[in-house]
Amino acid sequence: xxxxWLFVVLCVVGVSGCVTVSPWQRGNLAKxxxxxxxxxxxxxxxxxxxxxxxxxxxxxxxxxGGCGCN
Amino acid sequence: MSKKLTLLAKSALxxxxxxxxxxxxxxxxxxxSYRYTYYTEDDSPxxxxxxxxxxxxxxxxxxxxxxLTPVTDKFAVNVEASYESMSGASPVYSYIADGQxxxxxxxxxxxxxxxxxxxxxxxYYGSTSDAGAGVYASMERDYFALNGSLDGxxxxxxxxxxxxxxxxxxxxxxxxxxxVVSDSGDVLMVNDLSSEELEQLAADAPAxxxxxxxxxxxLSVFEGVGQIIDMNTVVQGxxxxxxxxxxxxxxxxxxxxSDAPLADNVPCDIRPSTRAAGTLSLGVRxxxxxxxxxxxxxYRLFVDNWDVMSHTLDLDYYQNWAPNWNFFVNNDVNxxxxxxxxxxxxxxxxxxxxxxxxTTTGSAYSADTTRYYSSDPRLSHYGAISLKTRLKIxxxxxxxxxxxxxxxxxxxxxxxxxxxxxxLPAYWRFTTGLDFRF
Amino acid sequence: MSARLRxxxxxxxxxxxxxxxxxREEDELTKIEKELTDEVRRLEAKFSRFQPSSLxxxxxxxxxxxxxxxxxxxxxxNYVDQCFDLSGHMFDPTIGSLHRVWDFKIPNLxxxxxxxxxxxxxxxxxxxxxxxxxNLTHNVQIDLGGIVxxxxxxxxxxxxxxxxxxxxxNLSGDIAVSQAPEDKPAWKVAIQHPRKAGAIAEVDLAxxxxxxxxxxxxxxEIDGVRYCHxxxxxxxxxxxxxxxxxxxxxxxxxxxxTVSTVAMLKGELGxxxxxxxxxxxxxxxxxxQAYSSIEV
Numbered sequence: 016x017x018x019x020w021l022f023v024v025l026c027v028v029g030v031s032g033c034v035t036v037s038p039w040q041r042g043n044l045a046k047x048x049x050x051x052x053x054x055x056x057x058x059x060x061x062x063x064x065x066x067x068x069x070x071x072x073x074x075x076x077x078x079x080g081g082c083g084c085n
Numbered sequence: 086m087s088k089k090l091t092l093l094a095k096s097a098l099x100x101x102x103x104x105x106x107x108x109x110x111x112x113x114x115x116x117x118s119y120r121y122t123y124y125t126e127d128d129s130p131x132x133x134x135x136x137x138x139x140x141x142x143x144x145x146x147x148x149x150x151x152x153l154t155p156v157t158d159k160f161a162v163n164v165e166a167s168y169e170s171m172s173g174a175s176p177v178y179s180y181i182a183d184g185q186x187x188x189x190x191x192x193x194x195x196x197x198x199x200x201x202x203x204x205x206x207x208x209y210y211g212s213t214s215d216a217g218a219g220v221y222a223s224m225e226r227d228y229f230a231l232n233g234s235l236d237g238x239x240x241x242x243x244x245x246x247x248x249x250x251x252x253x254x255x256x257x258x259x260x261x262x263x264x265v266v267s268d269s270g271d272v273l274m275v276n277d278l279s280s281e282e283l284e285q286l287a288a289d290a291p292a293x294x295x296x297x298x299x300x301x302x303x304l305s306v307f308e309g310v311g312q313i314i315d316m317n318t319v320v321q322g323x324x325x326x327x328x329x330x331x332x333x334x335x336x337x338x339x340x341x342x343s344d345a346p347l348a349d350n351v352p353c354d355i356r357p358s359t360r361a362a363g364t365l366s367l368g369v370r371x372x373x374x375x376x377x378x379x380x381x382x383x384y385r386l387f388v389d390n391w392d393v394m395s396h397t398l399d400l401d402y403y404q405n406w407a408p409n410w411n412f413f414v415n416n417d418v419n420x421x422x423x424x425x426x427x428x429x430x431x432x433x434x435x436x437x438x439x440x441x442x443x444t445t446t447g448s449a450y451s452a453d454t455t456r457y458y459s460s461d462p463r464l465s466h467y468g469a470i471s472l473k474t475r476l477k478i479x480x481x482x483x484x485x486x487x488x489x490x491x492x493x494x495x496x497x498x499x500x501x502x503x504x505x506x507x508x509l510p511a512y513w514r515f516t517t518g519l520d521f522r523f
Numbered sequence: 524m525s526a527r528l529r530x531x532x533x534x535x536x537x538x539x540x541x542x543x544x545x546x547r548e549e550d551e552l553t554k555i556e557k558e559l560t561d562e563v564r565r566l567e568a569k570f571s572r573f574q575p576s577s578l579x580x581x582x583x584x585x586x587x588x589x590x591x592x593x594x595x596x597x598x599x600x601n602y603v604d605q606c607f608d609l610s611g612h613m614f615d616p617t618i619g620s621l622h623r624v625w626d627f628k629i630p631n632l633x634x635x636x637x638x639x640x641x642x643x644x645x646x647x648x649x650x651x652x653x654x655x656x657x658n659l660t661h662n663v664q665i666d667l668g669g670i671v672x673x674x675x676x677x678x679x680x681x682x683x684x685x686x687x688x689x690x691x692x693n694l695s696g697d698i699a700v701s702q703a704p705e706d707k708p709a710w711k712v713a714i715q716h717p718r719k720a721g722a723i724a725e726v727d728l729a730x731x732x733x734x735x736x737x738x739x740x741x742x743x744e745i746d747g748v749r750y751c752h753x754x755x756x757x758x759x760x761x762x763x764x765x766x767x768x769x770x771x772x773x774x775x776x777x778x779x780x781t782v783s784t785v786a787m788l789k790g791e792l793g794x795x796x797x798x799x800x801x802x803x804x805x806x807x808x809x810x811x812q813a814y815s816s817i818e819v
Contacts, residue, residue: 036245036313036315036316043316043317043372043374043594044313044316044317044319044370044372046372046379048372048379048403048405048421049319049370049372049379050370051311051321051368051370053403054475054486055118055151055153055163055165056118056120056149056151056165056518057120057475057488057516059149059165059167060120060122060147060149060167060516064124064514065429068463068469068492068494068510069395069429069431069463069469069494070389070391070393070395070431070434070463070464071362071364071385071387071389071393071395071397071429071431072327072362072387073305073325073327073362073364073387074323074325074364074365074366074385074387074397075307075309075323075325075364075366075368075385076236076251076307076309076323076325077234077236077251077252077253077305077306077307077325077327078253078255078303078305078325078327079204079221079232079234079253080202080204080221080222080223080230080231080232080255081223081230081232081255081257081301081303082200082202082223082225082228082230083200083223083225083227083228083230083259084200087799087800087801089609089799089800090778090800090801090802092605092609093602093605093606093609093778093781093782094773094774094778096598096601096602096604096605097602097775097777097778098775099598099601099602100595100598100599100601100602100674100777101594101595101598102595102677102678102681103598103677103678103681103775103777104681105681105684105685316593316594374594375591375655
């Protein structure tokens with residue numbers, strides 16, 4: 016339940032206090048280096064290696080599939 | 086066009102809002118990528134290796150393939166596949182040897198192993214929403230994992246806010262090898278052993294014997310919210326919850342092999358059969374117009390019911406450079422240099438313990454090891470620092486990629502100055518590859 | 524249901540604005556009308572030199588000296604900077620002080636001493652534009668009247684394009700179309716006769732924009748010589764022996780507007796400028812002789 020509560024707080028913090036940025040003002044935001052994970056294969060391998068070497072995994076999306084490495 | 090007109094037209098089109106942006110958010114073109122990675126762990130510390138000498142630790146070569154292609158203007162398919170081959174020794178148990186104070190680690194050299202995985206997903210793009218479904222399979226000689234996922238996002242609040250959510254489920258099958266090599270040189274799988282051989286295995290390698298035919302399940306959900314702050318800033322927060330149940334112990338962790346009288350009391354690796362984990366992730370992307378650069382910041386908090394709590398902080402800086410010289414302009418040459426740093430820190434699982442085989446202590450362990458126990462360094466209290474640099478060079482519809490990562494884990498990096506954990510890895514990772522857009 | 528040609532109009536930026544567009548859904552009209560009007564009002568409020576609260580007024584009062592400006596303003600100033608260089612310093616948005624010494628309501632030339640004083644406050648370089656910030660010196664004032672109307676036409680046209688709509692935007696004679704009309708290969712656009720009511724020519728516009736300048740909009744006549752409102756930043760006078768009207772077709776209205784304005788300011792060299800720019804144009808000299816690179 017604690018996580019749910021955090022989510023609600025995030026929503027409120029996120030929505031308030033921002034001026035509207037029109038679609039034509041979003042050129043910078045649309046650049047590839049501004050995406051959440053600019054390189055898909057690098058993100059995949061990062062996730063795989065850190066999952067294999069550390070006790071934590073996931074975050075940002077639903078957990079991916081496993082492997083015999085952990 | 087005359088040169089003057091070209092210049093004038095270019096600066097007119099550079100004004101934000103002069104060009105209509107497409108409403109459908111789906112990918113406009115196809116992209117294919119290949120990456121080759123060489124991963125090599127530092128040799129084990131000689132002084133703490135109970136074999137008495139340094140051993141070659143893991144070396145992995147990874148080939149990755151990726152293709153993204155729009156099928157219609159609203160539907161795109163994304164496929165990733167990889168092939169890994171690995172060899173080298175990995176830590177199988179740690180202990181404080183009889184008559185010693187330091188922690189020693191025992192390594193087992195694995196034969197050459199291979200892993201194949203493939204994932205495919207389709208995504209439908211609406212004007213202010215998208216939805217995707219994907220499947221994933223990973224195959225090893227001794228392990229098979231399947232996973233399916235659904236996710237979607239919707240933009241609200243003048244498309245300033247993106248709400249996303251998803252669910253995934255996976256099932257894994259364990260089929261550990263027996264550590265026994267047949268006459269023809271094949272590594273025998275636990276399932277293939279005769280009943281006599283199995284009895285022997287139960288005595289020699291109880292962890293592998295116990296994992297025979299075991300499976301595990303995983304279910305995961307996440308919710309996220311992204312928010313545009315201004316023309317150059319976007320932030321994101323998300324929470325996820327993952328539940329695993331089944332055989333979660335590591336079948337390749339061996340029991341302490343030692344002549345010390347207490348060694349027999351130490352089990353191999355017994356982890357709880359369920360694990361519930363939650364994450365809170367926060368991210369920010371900020372574009373710096375004057376520098377033509379972008380800054381990425383990501384934080385993840387991970388908490389689970391094994392008492393593992395971890396903090397991960399990732400900082401990356403994307404510096405673009407597009408030289409304004411004829412050859413470079415005519416061929417769309419751009420350079421992007423991306424230095425980054427990652428810091429990771431975790432607390433130990435409640436059942437992690439290094440058994441102390443000194444007879445004087447009277448007991449090899451203090452935890453209730455009849456239920457749960459592990460000396461896996463990955464469950465210890467430690468920290469890790471990783472430095473990474475990537476270089477991307479665009480040339481027409483190609484991008485050449487290269488990256489180097491140095492990673493080192495150490496108890497001290499996690500502000501743990503009391504413990505000694507020799508099995509923690511340090512590695513170099515080198516990646517190179519090519520993207521092709523068509 | 525097939526699309527129907529709908530229209531609406533409003534007053535903006537000192538003149539009438541008309542939008543014609545093909546719509547399938549009747550009820551979309553009010554929504555689009557509001558969105559387009561809002562966008563023009565936004566630009567008026569931001570770039571008007573008469574509204575004290577506008578961004579431009581703040582800039583002109585020096586309140587934003589050495590402060591990073593927003594991307595849209597940066598884009599417009601970069602464009603101005605480019606125009607200033609390419610036009611041989613003819614295109615200069617700092618000539619505002621000249622309009623205080625020229626009064627086009629009474630047939631008198633300005634006092635040469637007043638003119639001399641006014642010229643000291645003119646010069647785009649005195650704005651010290653560095654690609655990100657300004658630092659106004661010499662009491663210089665920026666007047667974006669020469670480009671904001673054209674930019675507004677382009678913005679409205681872009682909004683139509685983003686919605687996939689076929690339409691034409693006309694703001695006081697500066698025109699842009701999102702694409703060819705549904706029933707014809709091109710929109711018919713009439714060019715105003717410089718000396719009397721009615722059209723002097725018609726052009727077909729399937730895409731892009733057309734914008735024009737003429738000496739007929741505001742002028743005074745003294746001893747048979749016509750002095751129009753298009754004043755040169757170097758002499759403080761309109762260009763002698765220039766065209767009386769120029770219309771240029773370009774991919775966007777901003778480009779068409781500045782190229783035609785510069786052609787007027789260049790005087791005798793206006794024709795060479797138009798030829799050099801290689802954009803389709805129609806121009807008339809004082810004797811109403813036509814110069815044209817296209818069929819009209």
